[in-house]
Amino acid sequence: MISPELVKEALKKKKVRSEEAFGLEYLRFNDDYKDIPRGTAIFKDFIIWGYPHIGRIFLLETGLREQFEAPFWVEEKVDGYNTRIFKYGDNYYALSRGGFICPFTTDRLPDLIDLRILDENPDLVICAEVAGPENPYIEESPPYVKEDVQLFVFDFMKKNEQGFLSQEEKMELIEKYNLPHVEILGRFTASEEGIKKIKEILKRFNEEGREGVVFKEDSERNKRAKYITSYANLMDIKTNAKNMLQLPPEYYTNRILRLVLFMYEEGLKTTEHLYEELGRAFIDGLFQAIEQFEKEHKVYKTFTCKFRKKENAIALLELLSKTSKHIQVKERRLEKEGDYWRLEFDKVFLNMTGLLGHLLSGGIVYD
Amino acid sequence: MISPELVKEALKKKKVRSEEAFGLEYLRFNDDYKDIPRGTAIFKDFIIWGYPHIGRIFLLETGLREQFEAPFWVEEKVDGYNTRIFKYGDNYYALSRGGFICPFTTDRLPDLIDLRILDENPDLVICAEVAGPENPYIEESPPYVKEDVQLFVFDFMKKNEQGFLSQEEKMELIEKYNLPHVEILGRFTASEEGIKKIKEILKRFNEEGREGVVFKEDSERNKRAKYITSYANLMDIKTNAKNMLQLPPEYYTNRILRLVLFMYEEGLKTTEHLYEELGRAFIDGLFQAIEQFEKEHKVYKTFTCKFRKKENAIALLELLSKTSKHIQVKERRLEKEGDYWRLEFDKVFLNMTGLLGHLLSGGIVYD
Missing domain, CATH: 3.30.470.30 (DNA ligase/mRNA capping enzyme)
Known part of the structure; x- marks a missing residue:
């Protein structure tokens, strides 16, 4: 169990937040704290460990x-x-x-x-x-x-x-x-x-x-x-290009190291196609971001998913808005589709949108 | 000129340090502070602006x-x-x-x-x-x-x-x-x-x-x-691979963005060779680091330069040791060569040495 003293301590250090959702009130560890993993949730009757x-x-x-x-x-x-x-x-x-x-x-x-x-x-x-x-x-x-x-x-x-x-x-x-x-x-x-x-x-x-x-x-x-797998490492690099400016420094170094150690373990001969694939992963993702900005003046991704209840779709958008840093969550549509509610929304990457706007109009950067 | 109040303020905020070298005492701005650029040096008789x-x-x-x-x-x-x-x-x-x-x-x-x-x-x-x-x-x-x-x-x-x-x-x-x-x-x-x-x-x-x-x-x-030039952007990526873990997060994102905007401006057709070159820049540098570690159990670069006076070579090593974070500066040789003193020394990249040692022996990383 988790002692009340430890919870008090964690609350003071903002490692625990009080949440309410689906009519339930509970405490949520929003960070690892001592031996308690992030995501641990304390409900009235029990704890769900992270x-x-x-x-x-x-x-x-x-x-x-x-x-x-x-x-x-x-x-x-x-x-x-x-x-x-x-x-x-x-x-x-x-x-x-x-x-x-x-x-x-x-x-x-x-x-x-x-x-x-x-x-x-x-x-x-x-x-x-x-x-x-x-x-x-x-x-x-x-x-x-x-x-x-x-x-x-x-x-x-x-x-x-x-x-x-x-x-x-x-x-x-x-x-x-x-x-x-x-x-x-x-x-x-x-x-x-x-x-x-x-x-x-x-x-x-x-x-x-x-x-x-x-x-x-x-x-x-x-x-x-x-x-x-190398496939997944490369896909991570490519699909996260739009969010590049928000990623922690080790995001890329880590994936590149994984790739290079794979090449080292397997031998360069059978893995040399990865040279070009790594370059493509970086470049294609960013190129798409630039082309999107040129057309629509913002860098974003569209997500879609379906719900049984409309209220849950709305709650999801609220949760994403609350938890996404430097990302604007924008509803596109929320419509009845058969037995479900179809939600479509954009995540607009504000930092990449801002930087590309600055650079593509000839702006100067001090680095 | 720079007012004494501003210097006092900057000293308090550790933006200014007192230095002594070649028998001269002076104050050095080790960071930009208000409109004073990093590197500005205040001597007894004059200021050299950064x-x-x-x-x-x-x-x-x-x-x-x-x-x-x-x-x-x-x-x-x-x-x-x-x-x-x-x-x-x-x-x-x-x-x-x-x-x-x-x-x-x-x-x-x-x-x-x-x-x-x-x-x-x-x-x-x-x-x-x-x-x-x-x-x-x-x-x-x-x-x-x-x-x-x-x-x-x-x-x-x-x-x-x-x-x-x-x-x-x-x-x-x-x-x-x-x-x-x-x-x-x-x-x-x-x-x-x-x-x-x-x-x-x-x-x-x-x-x-x-x-x-x-x-x-x-x-x-x-x-x-x-x-x-693209050449220089790629060389930066390659030559800094050994120091990868110490670089600020924007080091890579910045250079990749420069490359992609160059490709965007010039058109993909004439620049598609950059896909592979970007991959190579990342991979070759790291591969060299791994091979060096396997042979010598450390990741380092050797530098050499010549001096007129031996004491200046020693002073340089001291300065490098003082100013290099997570890098160990190790003299290899300092010998008279004609009219000059030939200095050879290594910069050992401690973080990369530690991480590769851990990974190559099968270590586990939590990320």
Whole structure:
């Protein structure tokens, strides 16, 4: 549990904020604080712990040998956003990674997953990725989700508890309730044979445009690590070009280092196509931003997603406006479409819009 | 002049530091403060003003049209380091951009420039670039300086005064005293004809591996702007890879934007080779760092330069140690070579050394 003294301390340091959504009042850790991860939410009756950070290895072979002392499960890392689903009273809610009750995910839960599991196990918290082209948060999506969004379970937690159910318990629950889940590729070791197989999986994932994998040690300590494909590293660079001025300094250096260490591990001969692909990732994204500015005098991206209830679409726009720094959220349309409400909105990147406006009109920059 | 109150204020805010070098005590502005540029140095008898920032245009055509209302001179921007040379008592000194008395430049002045001009005009301050492969500060150097360093005058200031002598006065002094100077390419206007000629110059500079040009308006206000070639932008990315973790966030975004706006202005067809070149700039620099680490367990660059006096070589190492953050300065050798003292030293990049050591041994990173 979390002591009241610690909460008071965190409140004073603005690491905890008081939130209200869907009629629930709760406290949200908006930053890691001591051993409490960001996104931890304290409700009246229980705590939902934040989903912990998973460290990344940059070299597959050396990394797996160094990090794992027992066999580990390999699961797909789906390119979407993280959510934690729980039941409170008679209702189901979905928390975002940061600990907001997400109006989109919460609204769409009945479409995404059969929640009888929570009726029969009200103490469970489902950890899942929501991914697809029609989500309000990220532009990237896995190649096999062609429309709307889908949900992929990858872990279970319990209310008031840190840590996860074991892989065996998880797989049993997934099977029993027939839950949609991330692809589980098997149980491997960091042997030569194991690493060869994992490299083959990642080669295939890279070609298919999938993000990467998570390794989960089959042991008491349940150690975890992730590894991302070059495809995903390059897509990150490209799709975030419009938001380039807002990214932390390590955003690019980190991805470039991942790419170079991949080339180093695989050898330059088989990876030299990445020279041009890296240049393209940077340049194409920015070029699109310039062309968009020339036509429309602003740099933005359009998102679309559908809701069961209109009020949840409005709540989502409010939440995005509140949480987006230097980004203006602008509704385009919100209209009934069959049984759903179709929302379309723009995220206008104010810094890039301002800088391109200045530069394209011949402005001068002191740097 | 600068009022004593303002100096007191700046001292309190740590924008001014007290320095001692070559037996001189003085105050140095280590940051811009109000209208006083970084590098301004207050000596007992006079002030040497800092060399002001020159803004950059990203689009040549629109930029020149927007920024200049009168004809302007075009001068080469030499890829070296900025220095201000002045006489104090019977001696000559060279200040770095940041306002340190540079032990290297000061030591080598007799080799670099005939300073009779300062004997006959003791109020003058010579603003110049020192460039070449054997300098202690930067790895890049212009293609036409094959060894050691050379000095290129580009402006004159006066003691106690902000602002520069006019282009005419400058050219007269350069001629009268036969001073080495940056190439002056002529006086142009932002007409179609003028811009065409300037683009030809920059195309040639780019092919020759030169950094760029500075525009100086031939008018009372003496407005200035600079423009950098793609070659130099790419070299900046490549040569700074080892120091990547220390660079400010805008270092890369800025250079990539410059490149993309160049491609935008010139058209993709003639510039598509830049896709691969940009990728190469990032990847090759980092690859070299990895290979160096694998061999020598550290990431570093070796610099060499020669001095007239041994004590100045030692003073330079001390200055570099004092002013380099997260960089360890390590002497390799300091030996008499003919009439000179040959100094060789390493700059060890501690952050990159630490990170690569962690990653190459399979370490995990939380990001």
